[in-house]
Amino acid sequence: MERVDMLTIKHASDADWPEIIELDARAFALPSPLPRDEITEFRAKVPDEATYLIRDVGTVPGSSTIVAFSLYYDLPLTVPGGAVVDAAALSWVSVSATHRRRGMLRRMIDAQYADWRARGHPLAILTASEGTIYERFGFGPAAFAHRVHIAPAASTFRSPAPPDSHVRYGTPDEVAAHVPVVHARWAAARNGAIGRPAPWWPSLLADRSFRRNSQTSGLHYLLHPDGYAAYRIDARDRTALIEDFVAVTPQAHDDLWRVLTSLDLISSVHASIPVDDALPHLLTDARAVGVVDRPDTLWVSILDVAAALELRTYSDDGTLVLEVGDDYSDRAGRYRLQVVDGRASVTPTDDAPNASMDIAVLSSLYLGGIAAREFAEARRIDVDSPASLTRLARLFDVEHAPFAGTFF
Numbered sequence: 001m002e003r004v005d006m007l008t009i010k011h012a013s014d015a016d017w018p019e020i021i022e023l024d025a026r027a028f029a030l031p032s033p034l035p036r037d038e039i040t041e042f043r044a045k046v047p048d049e050a051t052y053l054i055r056d057v058g059t060v061p062g063s064s065t066i067v068a069f070s071l072y073y074d075l076p077l078t079v080p081g082g083a084v085v086d087a088a089a090l091s092w093v094s095v096s097a098t099h100r101r102r103g104m105l106r107r108m109i110d111a112q113y114a115d116w117r118a119r120g121h122p123l124a125i126l127t128a129s130e131g132t133i134y135e136r137f138g139f140g141p142a143a144f145a146h147r148v149h150i151a152p153a154a155s156t157f158r159s160p161a162p163p164d165s166h167v168r169y170g171t172p173d174e175v176a177a178h179v180p181v182v183h184a185r186w187a188a189a190r191n192g193a194i195g196r197p198a199p200w201w202p203s204l205l206a207d208r209s210f211r212r213n214s215q216t217s218g219l220h221y222l223l224h225p226d227g228y229a230a231y232r233i234d235a236r237d238r239t240a241l242i243e244d245f246v247a248v249t250p251q252a253h254d255d256l257w258r259v260l261t262s263l264d265l266i267s268s269v270h271a272s273i274p275v276d277d278a279l280p281h282l283l284t285d286a287r288a289v290g291v292v293d294r295p296d297t298l299w300v301s302i303l304d305v306a307a308a309l310e311l312r313t314y315s316d317d318g319t320l321v322l323e324v325g326d327d328y329s330d331r332a333g334r335y336r337l338q339v340v341d342g343r344a345s346v347t348p349t350d351d352a353p354n355a356s357m358d359i360a361v362l363s364s365l366y367l368g369g370i371a372a373r374e375f376a377e378a379r380r381i382d383v384d385s386p387a388s389l390t391r392l393a394r395l396f397d398v399e400h401a402p403f404a405g406t407f408f
């Protein structure tokens, strides 16, 4: 009988895709089969060279089954200061329930990691299904969101409504013309935002019925010249579920929220908003915006420490020697971070460190989503003096909390 060669990782080809979809549908509780158009659009988002699969050939005589799959997208990520980084976005990681805990995930990540480094990605990103899997590979949670339930009856704005807010429901043609453009404007300016390349939009805008249950409406789009919001109504409890909210200006933010909090016959509005969103402070009763959850929405792994640290800007000037630990790869070392006028230069050094931390912790600090002081109090950053911690905290502080805005 032919031996199983679990070490062989291949890229997907046309014939593999029906099986890949089955594997991932089982792993992620997706409906199966997915619509043909959905699969075609999905494949347009990722070249086969960025897919990784492992087949079990011959364990069961005559069988050949895909037992593990993962891929990465090239996604633009906006970092503090406004640079847009080409991030390797790990996704669709699934190992068959029959083959778990035999090192398949690790083998796929090893292969992808080598490819990301060879292609010069400074960062890798992911959205994590569980909180305990990815730290071992150098990823740390880096952006969060507030899941809120908003009570429309209690949502009285402090300022009067303008005579015309310029918010309108969009026709499908208007939505297709407006939404991708406004999203790109927003993503380019927001710390932590993930841009959506052109092939991402057809599936999002198609809003196929498998994305909702029978009691939930299709997406309603509210358009503003500088923003948009997309929501569904769940008829069972008359909740409005906001799936996408983008405002490039404070005016668009306020105008869209005024409409969303005054939808007729709606008992509650559910949304995912930035942790520093101004909405509660616009209302006479901030408690109208009830935070029900604060999930991590983006994990980051710095792949190239010097390149990544030089890509973002800093909130203060100063010099620190950072000692970085890395049990997974070769990122460990001492780095001198010298910031002048908010821009860093990073060089290797043998000087004594001012602050020591694991690569996953540095990755969590990168977008400013977790403050250095929190990790220091958890003894996951060691500093040589209180002044070094103050400098580290000030350097990595950000104007706006990171907000990813896209699940992938």
Ligand SMILES: CC(=O)SCCNC(=O)CCNC(=O)[C@H](O)C(C)(C)COP(=O)(O)OP(=O)(O)OC[C@H]1O[C@@H](n2cnc3c(N)ncnc32)[C@H](O)[C@@H]1OP(=O)(O)O
Residues within 6 Å of the ligand: 027, 028, 090, 091, 092, 093, 094, 095, 096, 099, 100, 101, 102, 103, 104, 105, 106, 107, 126, 127, 128, 129, 130, 132, 133, 136
């Ligand atoms: C970015 C994304 O796509 S997130 C989505 C991840 N996928 C899912 O959640 C779908 C359902 N789950 C699965 O498909 C699998 O269980 C996976 C992908 C999570 C893990 O795959 P496996 O092949 O079993 O993992 P593998 O055996 O390579 O384990 C690698 C390491 O991760 C650890 N690990 C794996 N799964 C978990 C888990 N759920 N929780 C904690 N640790 C885990 C292992 O103990 C192992 O640790 P070690 O190498 O340091 O000793």
